[in-house]
Amino acid sequence: MSGEGKEPQAIRKLQPGKLVIASHNAGKVREIAALLEGRGLDVVSASALDLPEPEETGTTFVMNAELKARAAADLSGLPALADDSGLCVDALGGDPGIFSARWGGPEKDFGHAMRLVEDKLAETPDAPRDAHFVCALALAWPDGHVEWFEGRVDGTLVWPPRGDKGHGYDPVFQPVGHDATFGEMDEPAKNEISHRGDAFRQLVDAVF
């Protein structure tokens, strides 16, 4: 997709060389590094460069991804790729959505965040348990150019949580057509169907 409300622009190709992964989430950085493997990129995370974590003041996934990518590109002088993602629960009006990380609290406790989602769902016992993950990717260059991509995966929320292979809300998310939760899947299997994998396939088609 293109950035909401923004003019379409020519796709800029990403040349081999250094790329900043503008994320402080180790689980995401691991998945992104695997998705970019074999493309001649020397990836370095924002945490490794000691870049500050910008405040996510946007009102959409795309806005927050762009804000994080631009901040890292400006400070590092390198192209930077950011991911803003989250879990959207139909019966909760799309919450936690862009607030998914913040529901984990300052401790980033996703056991707590998953229980919060479950408790809110339990207030309406017959509510459908449909949910989806969204991933917006923004690739920004130090001169201000930016490209956006957005991916999605649909699923159902399960309780209790199952599996310890993923991160964040993975243990309660069972993608449509699968018996395992993301928490029970190996990383390559998750990447094949995930919101992040979907967004990455679009990015790879466009910028390589």
Ligand SMILES: O=P(O)(O)OP(=O)(O)OP(=O)(O)OC[C@H]1O[C@@H](n2cnc3c(O)ncnc32)[C@H](O)[C@@H]1O
């Ligand atoms: O902003 P950065 O530094 O990248 O790290 P973050 O963890 O704060 O990332 P977001 O702001 O994009 O918040 C997304 C949250 O949504 C959740 N999330 C996103 N993708 C997920 C995935 O693939 N599996 C499980 N949870 C995911 C997870 O809890 C993240 O903390």
Ligand SMILES: [Mg+2]
């Ligand atoms: Mg964040």
